[in-house]
Amino acid sequence: MAVKIRLARGGAKKRPFYRIVAADARAPRDGRFLEKLGTYNPMTEDGTIVLDRARVDYWLSVGAEPSKVVTRLLRKAAKTPAA
Incomplete structure (x- = not known):
């Protein structure tokens, strides 16, 4: 089974x-998933990213492949100091 770390869209129309x-x-974009690792809200001024970093690191260690967008978000979250 190939595991991907990717985004699942929620929210209202024009409010992602x-x-x-x-x-x-093989699962659909908004369909079944194995585990929720965090959230991303692009509607805030700074694009709020909330991650469970330990679980993200676990999935990466067992071979999960992040999508291009998730890779960019992980880099952005790593640069932001933890509040």
């Missing part, structure tokens, strides 16, 4: 909100 999830690569 995303969950960062670990999911089987």
